[in-house]
Amino acid sequence: MSSLAALGRPLLIGGLGFAFCATLLSAFGAVTKRPGGAHLGARALYAAAAMVAGAAIALLIALGTHNFAYEYVTSYSSRSLSGPYLYGALWGGMEGSLLLWTVMLTGFSAIAIRGARRRDSLLAARATSVLGGIAVFFLILLVWPADPFTTLADVPSDGRGLNPLLQSPGMLIHPPLLYAGFVGFSVPFAFAMAALWSGHLTDEWFRSTRRWTLFAWSALSVGIVLGGAWAYTELGWGGYWAWDPVENASFMPWLTATAFLHSVVIQEKRRMFKLWNVTLILMTYGLAVFGTFLTRSGILSSVHTFTEGPIGRWFLPFLAAMLIGGLVMIALRLGPLRSENRFDSLMSRESMFLINNFLFVAAALTVLWGTIYPIVAELVTGTRLSVGPPFFNSVFVPLGLALIGLTGIGPLISWRRMSRGAFWRVVRVPLAAGVLTSVGLAAAGVRSAGALLAFSLCMFTAVAVISEFGRAARIGDKAATGAARFARTVGRNRRRYGGYVVHLGVVLIVIGFAGSAFRSERQVLLDPGASMAIGDYTLTYAELERTSTPEKERIALHLEVERKGDSRGVLVPQRNFHRAQRQWQSEVAIDSTPIEDLYVVVTSFDRDGTAAVRAFINPLTWWIWVGASVMVGGMAFIFTAERRAPVEVTVAAPAARPVPIRT
């Protein structure tokens, strides 16, 4: 069984060969309009996908059989590692992550191309060529500088084990989801490039990849939130987002992708923003690749050092080729990319989408600027300067608040045109709710201007979105009941109402963020039997518990928690010594309620049992995870609409329409 792992490298080389063939054959088939070439190209892509998947299975076998002849297995696993974490080590290191990335890339490409060939085989052939080209790049990395199958001359008896921080359930899901998000965007990117290449710039490229865009965006969203949840429960600093370069690397493409998701609606409905949409998808994919470059190159200091490696510099030429190629193609197709329509009025949903796009892109560029600023500063001044969370918060929060307000106003405004009177009619109730929230909270003693503004905007938006659901019950057959009309309207417009549910989730998340304005913390040296106070809580040192296993030594502090005199049970923060890595790590204990989290971490123990305790009160953090769940519900609802998206038949299209190739 263990010897099967030896197939890994030959499979990768074979995958590279097939990906190369896929690129050339599909391009040949598309350009010469020869169905045979396109057909063979697609087959080569499927073969590449199968071989890369085979290589990943080979690495999993090597991990599962503790085959320490492989450097990767030695570096990221050990005999004491078992169950899901043993196989999760596949993405515990740089080479394995890259392999997982390529498995997804070729797998997604194969699935997307298989579906798209039925709709428009020449567009699919061009997209195959682009996707094959991207796969060639990643496979070159895997075959040369980041080979996960490098063998060791001296085979050790045990490995160094997986970083203990990565041994948490969140880490099993968070990286694959982020990769799925990043990689998922290669599908709409490839189809956009294919459409530019063919010059046939109808809506087909984003229609045939709509599910992929939505899937990639959903995966990235959930991946980012899970990353935050992991940081919150594992890192022990009481927060969930640190504006670290790697976090920013996932956030920037998310921002532009969110802009894209909104702005394709305009292209679909009004045949406008064609140029802008291809630019946005180029930007999104470019930022995803740029983020990978930033984090793999070690050019910026980040907590995610476990992903660093020698491959960073390989990304620059790839990124440059992609961006220059994309921009040249866009420049060559400016004619067909012109809008076919005009705004009926500035006071319209279309304008709201325009502002939405401006805010998202400004936010993405701002995050990009803050992320690369240390490099720019060092290049220009020779001194290393830093930009940390306070900088990002002060520049990002105003944009974020504007976006939240827009989330409320946007859906209230009708497409095409709205008179001032009508606007006032629909906006007054949400506005009153927002104002009352602000006044009420101020009367209750809340004094943070930012938080008051955030809470009122959240209330405004929540009421606005809920009122849209109310209006759904008024549309349709007058004879039917309100409930029937509601079900019918919502059922027929799942993307719109699913989107509103996502918006409600975002509002809840922002409420959670705003709660951090009231965060407090205390750091105390606690002797056995002593108590500490934070907020309404009293924490009493009850006992110390020591246990030992072959993997780790565990010291657990039992803290009795009282809130305003009522017992809330015992919290058990821990310090664990991981023997394989010879590393101490804190395990956080959290008492979470919708109002606030009591978050306790022990940073060290003295010999006499004295514990250095860091306690935080994190108000409203609970709502972030609830909001994320609501977002997932909304996304799932939108997916049910995508299954029943109507097939469109283009009649008498003015531009050249490719003749379907029968295979």
Place this chain on the structure above:
Amino acid sequence: MKARLVLVLALAGVVLGTAPVDAASTDPQDVATRVAQEIMSPFCPGLTLHDCPSDAAADLRDRIVEMASAGASESEIIAELEREYGPGIRAVPESTSFGLLAWMVPLIFVIAGIGVVLFAARRLSRSRIPEGEEPISPAEREQVAREVAMLRDERRPLMDPTKRRALEAIMELEDDLTTGKLSAADLEGLRVRYEAEALRALKRLESLRIPQNIGGAEGGPSGRALDEQLEAEIAEIRATMVCETCGDVKRADGTCPTCSAP
């Protein structure tokens, strides 16, 4: 007028409500927390001292609490740490010389963005389609209304996109009137435009229905045009194969297997 007054009062409420700002606490622990959030950790790459989990960072945080207890202000503590660890320790660039650029660039993005949005909005909103181009007869209006009703009842699963888009626009305009987002006057102005668009699409589809000279002879459609004609025909024929009541595919004799409608 009354509404305006409410709005003004409401805005005043927001301003009054948000005006008082909490004075920063001088408790040494709170001062230390704020300082730790303003400086990067010398021990963990990319994290603030506040967020850094290393033991050395915990020691430095303790030292900052001592400095604050001894009466040092936030800026004094940060200045002291900058002397020790260099300017890179500041998590927020100072607003002087090159540090100013960090703050200016986002502002430039926002201002440039607003410029682009205004430019795009002005350019895109110039109306290309003349208002009320061709007068629409009551019969034509009726025809469009029938098509809209069919779309509303989901009786047309397959449809030419131009026609569908125009019909959907009319449907949305009617819905916006129902929900109070559109005034009757606005509706009329916009409706005429989309009715004209829908009619153009309908007429084009009708003209495609009678192929005059199949095979590419003089005046007749050839090659691609023929393909498009056929596709259009198929689309329209498939639409007639679907039951108008329940949306199921009809039997060969024209009756519906589900609801037995003729």
